[in-house]
Amino acid sequence: MEIKVKINGKVYQDNIDADMLLLDYVRSKGCYSAKRGCETANCGLCTVWLEGKPVLSCSVLAMKANNKEVTTLEGLEEEAKEFGAFLADEGAEQCGFCSPGFIMNVLAMKNELENPTEEEIKEYLSGNLCRCTGYMGQLRAIKKYLEQKSKGE
Amino acid sequence: MFTADNYIVANSVEEAYELNKARNSTVVGGMLWLKMSNKKFKNIIDLSKLELDKIEETEEEIQIGAMVSLRELETNEILKANFGEAFKESVRHIVGVQFRNCATIGGSVYGRFGFSDILTLLMSLDCYVKVYPTGIIPIEEYAKQKQENEILEKIIIKKHNYNISYLTQRLTKTDFPILACSVAKIDDKYRVSIGARPMRAVLVENELSSNPTEEEIVKLQNHIEETVKFGSNMRASGEYRKLLAKILTKRAIENIGG
Numbered sequence: 001m002e003i004k005v006k007i008n009g010k011v012y013q014d015n016i017d018a019d020m021l022l023l024d025y026v027r028s029k030g031c032y033s034a035k036r037g038c039e040t041a042n043c044g045l046c047t048v049w050l051e052g053k054p055v056l057s058c059s060v061l062a063m064k065a066n067n068k069e070v071t072t073l074e075g076l077e078e079e080a081k082e083f084g085a086f087l088a089d090e091g092a093e094q095c096g097f098c099s100p101g102f103i104m105n106v107l108a109m110k111n112e113l114e115n116p117t118e119e120e121i122k123e124y125l126s127g128n129l130c131r132c133t134g135y136m137g138q139l140r141a142i143k144k145y146l147e148q149k150s151k152g153e
Numbered sequence: 154m155f156t157a158d159n160y161i162v163a164n165s166v167e168e169a170y171e172l173n174k175a176r177n178s179t180v181v182g183g184m185l186w187l188k189m190s191n192k193k194f195k196n197i198i199d200l201s202k203l204e205l206d207k208i209e210e211t212e213e214e215i216q217i218g219a220m221v222s223l224r225e226l227e228t229n230e231i232l233k234a235n236f237g238e239a240f241k242e243s244v245r246h247i248v249g250v251q252f253r254n255c256a257t258i259g260g261s262v263y264g265r266f267g268f269s270d271i272l273t274l275l276m277s278l279d280c281y282v283k284v285y286p287t288g289i290i291p292i293e294e295y296a297k298q299k300q301e302n303e304i305l306e307k308i309i310i311k312k313h314n315y316n317i318s319y320l321t322q323r324l325t326k327t328d329f330p331i332l333a334c335s336v337a338k339i340d341d342k343y344r345v346s347i348g349a350r351p352m353r354a355v356l357v358e359n360e361l362s363s364n365p366t367e368e369e370i371v372k373l374q375n376h377i378e379e380t381v382k383f384g385s386n387m388r389a390s391g392e393y394r395k396l397l398a399k400i401l402t403k404r405a406i407e408n409i410g411g
């Protein structure tokens with residue numbers, strides 16, 4: 001099947017299988033930040049943005065992204081680095097396996113919600129599982145990051 | 154995960170239906186449920202060109218296209234203005250935002266899943282489905298039908314003065330509900346729907362007055378006990394579900410202010 005997709009600003013044109021997953025497609029373009037975790041739509045590890053909205057690339061066919069724009073962590077290096085520093089400061093990362101999907105969703109939340117409450121933050125991120133940290137460090141990191149952003153720093 | 158030979162973007166509902174008639178074809182909504190099957194499909198039919206991803210309001214009704222995502226149901230202003238927080242409440246526990254950006258109302262209603270939050274809520278409203286080629290039928294009728302190769306186009310909800318309370322019990326926050334209960338006061342009549350029994354949602358007949366008394370509520374609870382079937386699975390027993398159904402119904406009526 002013919003497909004034309006913009007990934008992180010670069011246009012790709014290919015002939016792919018009808019049942020190829022978006023996850024495999026972005027990885028075939030070198031975007032290895034998107035990972036296969038549960039593959040049952042539960043863990044959030046495979047999160048990418050499709051037309052700016054966070055989706056589970058393990059559960060979207062690549063063809064669904066035809067003529068659309070996909071963003072992976074590789075396309076958000078600056079922002080990811082900035083938020084990553086907050087994660088490190090709060091000791092909110094251990095094995096780091098969950099981080100790419102988690103960061104993609106935190107950045108999506110920052111774009112979508114204005115001054116989210118703690119409850120809203122927890123709810124927005126409930127589809128991102130982390131088996132190491134217990135989430136409290138992540139929550140602190142997000143709050144401090146959003147606080148800095150709201151000050152325009 | 155299933156396999157598929159072709160990915161076809163349908164140009165019309167008629168075309169989608171013709172393609173979907175073949176046993177080895179399937180319509181795809183958000184794909185989240187479909188993905189778990191191991192079937193070998195010839196054609197995957199994509200409905201995204203059919204403008205079914207809109208929520209529209211007319212004088213008499215709200216129309217929700219089958220391709221509208223669960224996340225849109227949660228955040229849409231038209232739905233909020235007409236139904237308060239009910240739609241948000243019915244989907245907010247479903248996995249996560251990324252998931253709800255993918256999953257569609259069409260896939261959820263067509264699936265008529267025994268655990269469905271969305272079906273439970275819709276059953277309690279003055280709601281219809283537009284199905285090709287059948288036409289427009291009440292959701293409670295559609296909920297009883299077998300899954301065929303019809304195309305679900307729209308969910309239609311008639312406008313009234315709604316006051317809705319949607320409640321579920323879950324073992325953990327983002328898990329399937331072990332019981333779902335939706336009570337809607339529509340003008341001055343009540344509609345009560347019980348889902349995640351764990352069979353398909355059902356409407357419960359009731360004789361509630363516009364300001365139900367304690368006696369009327371107890372009568373309804375007894376009626377639920379006697380007439381609604383509950384089953385057991387790994388999450389909960391039928392007995393527990395029956396107790397939950399009675400108490401959640403009472404709470405929902407109280408939330409509405411009855």
Ligand SMILES: Cc1cc2nc3c(=O)[nH]c(=O)nc-3n(C[C@H](O)[C@H](O)[C@H](O)COP(=O)(O)OP(=O)(O)OC[C@H]3O[C@@H](n4cnc5c(N)ncnc54)[C@H](O)[C@@H]3O)c2cc1C
Pocket residue numbers: 040041042179180181182183184185186187188200219220246247248255256257258259260261262263264268269270271303304305306327328329330
């Ligand atoms: C891990 C997980 C947890 C879940 N938890 C919950 C929960 O707590 N509560 C809840 O209510 N739901 C839950 N669901 C179900 C979910 O919300 C969706 O209902 C489900 O994924 C189907 O929606 P979809 O858009 O992904 O449909 P798909 O998987 O694309 O399709 C489902 C079926 O509907 C058919 N179909 C889709 N659209 C149409 C159409 N327009 N016309 C005709 N046929 C159509 C498909 O052919 C397929 O047979 C869960 C699902 C998963 C995978």
Ligand code: FES
Pocket residue numbers: 035036037038039040041042043044045046047056057058059
């Ligand atoms: S790999 Fe996609 S949600 Fe887990």
Ligand code: FES
Pocket residue numbers: 092093094095096097098099129130131132133
């Ligand atoms: S840091 Fe290990 S899974 Fe999150």
